[in-house]
Amino acid sequence: MKKTINKNKRTPFEDKLKEARIARGYTLTELAEKIGVSRQSVSKYESGLSVPSAPVFSEIVKALEFPLAFFYTENKISSKQEGPIYFRSLKSADRKNRDVSEIRAIWMNRVYSFVEQYIGFPKLNLPDFDDSLIKDAYSPDDINKIANILRGYWDIGDGPIDNLTFLLEKNGIIVTQIPINDSKIDAFSRWIGDKPIIFLGSDKNCAVRSRFDLAHELGHAILHRHHHPSTLQDAKKLISIEKEANSFASAFLLPENSFSSEIMSTSLDHFIVLKKRWKVSIQAMIFRCNELGYLSDDQTLYLRKKISKLNMRKKEPLDDVLLPERPLALRQGIELLLDKGVLSKKDIRDTFNFPVSELEELLTLDHGTLSENAQVINLKIIK
Numbered sequence: 001m002k003k004t005i006n007k008n009k010r011t012p013f014e015d016k017l018k019e020a021r022i023a024r025g026y027t028l029t030e031l032a033e034k035i036g037v038s039r040q041s042v043s044k045y046e047s048g049l050s051v052p053s054a055p056v057f058s059e060i061v062k063a064l065e066f067p068l069a070f071f072y073t074e075n076k077i078s079s080k081q082e083g084p085i086y087f088r089s090l091k092s093a094d095r096k097n098r099d100v101s102e103i104r105a106i107w108m109n110r111v112y113s114f115v116e117q118y119i120g121f122p123k124l125n126l127p128d129f130d131d132s133l134i135k136d137a138y139s140p141d142d143i144n145k146i147a148n149i150l151r152g153y154w155d156i157g158d159g160p161i162d163n164l165t166f167l168l169e170k171n172g173i174i175v176t177q178i179p180i181n182d183s184k185i186d187a188f189s190r191w192i193g194d195k196p197i198i199f200l201g202s203d204k205n206c207a208v209r210s211r212f213d214l215a216h217e218l219g220h221a222i223l224h225r226h227h228h229p230s231t232l233q234d235a236k237k238l239i240s241i242e243k244e245a246n247s248f249a250s251a252f253l254l255p256e257n258s259f260s261s262e263i264m265s266t267s268l269d270h271f272i273v274l275k276k277r278w279k280v281s282i283q284a285m286i287f288r289c290n291e292l293g294y295l296s297d298d299q300t301l302y303l304r305k306k307i308s309k310l311n312m313r314k315k316e317p318l319d320d321v322l323l324p325e326r327p328l329a330l331r332q333g334i335e336l337l338l339d340k341g342v343l344s345k346k347d348i349r350d351t352f353n354f355p356v357s358e359l360e361e362l363l364t365l366d367h368g369t370l371s372e373n374a375q376v377i378n379l380k381i382i383k
Helices: 012-023 028-035 039-047 054-064 068-072 095-115 140-153 164-170 207-223 229-233 235-253 256-260 268-278 282-292 297-309 329-339 345-352 356-362
Strands: 174-178 187-192 195-201
Touching: 012 039, 012 054, 012 068, 012 095, 028 039, 028 054, 054 068, 095 174, 095 187, 095 195, 095 329, 095 345, 095 356, 140 207, 140 235, 164 174, 164 207, 174 329, 174 356, 187 207, 195 207, 207 235, 229 235, 235 282, 256 282, 268 282, 268 297, 282 297, 329 345, 345 356
Parallel strands: 174 195
Antiparallel strands: 187 195
C-alpha cells in the first residue's frame, strides 16, 4: 500500500530529491523511467505527498549517485540566492544545463558560507562608483571609464594583468572552476550576499578564453548587479548586457592608452606577439582594435576571414603554451583547516554529503584530497 505523509510537515528528503534530480539533469519523466515508477509518483515524492518504498528509494540513490545521507541532511547553511544569474552565452544555452549550473551556484553558497566560518577570506574590495556611472545601458565611453577606475582603484597600472584570477580573489571575489559540460556555457556568475561568485568551466582548458570569461563576469558583477532577474527574460536587453560585459572585459584587459601604443602592425604575426604579452586572444584583440578605431571594418573582416582560413577560430597559436590560471583561495582555506586539524576530511564530507568528487571540484581541490587515506597497520620486520 502506498505510504502517505502529512503534507504540512516537510522533511529534507523532498527538497533534496528535487535538488539531486536537477543536478543530474533529469526531468521528472526521465528519473521516473530510470527508477521504474510513473512521472506522477516522482512529482508526489518531491512535493511531499507520498514517500517511495524502500526498493524505489534504493533505485533513486543508485540513479542519482548521491550518498544516502544527502537525502536526509537538513541544510544548515542558507541557500538564498540574490540577483540574477548571468551565463556567458546564455542566449544559446540549454535550459536543462542552466538549471544544473544554478544548483551548483546554490551548493557553492553553502560551501563558501561554511568555510567562511573558519577562514578570514579577503573582504570585497570594489570602488563605490558614482551613481551617474551605474546605468541601465552603457556607452563604450562609460565602460572604458569604469574599467579605468577599477584599474586605478586596484593600483595595477595600464599594463598586462599577469594573473587575473589571483587579482580577483585578492580583492574578495570568489572564483571556482567546475566542469560545465556544455559547449554553449563558458562561465556564469551571481551575487550572493555581499560577494560575487564566478564559475569558470574547468573543462575548457584555454588560458586566454578563461581570462576573458573571468573579465566578462566581472563586468556583469559591476555593471549589472542592480538588474532584476526578469531582465534576462527580455531578449533584446539580454543581448545588450552581454555586449556590455564583453566590452568591459576588453577595456579592462586591454586599456586603450597602453594597448594602442603597442599596435605596430595589423598582421596576424604581430597579434601573436601581443597575445603572449597581454594573455588575450587574437580575436579579442582584433575586436578591441576595431572598437577603438585602430582597425577599420574592412581590415577587421579581412583578418577574421584569414583566421577562419587558417582554422584559428577555435584554436589559436599559443593556446597550448599559455598556462590556465587556477583559483587558490578556497583550496588554500581547506588545506589550512585540514593541516591545522581544525576540521577533518570526514567533517567536511559529512557537512554536505555531496559526492566527494563534486565537493572537491567546488573547492578547487585535487581529486582524492577529501578521500580517506588508506588504513595502514604498523608492522615491522622481526627477522
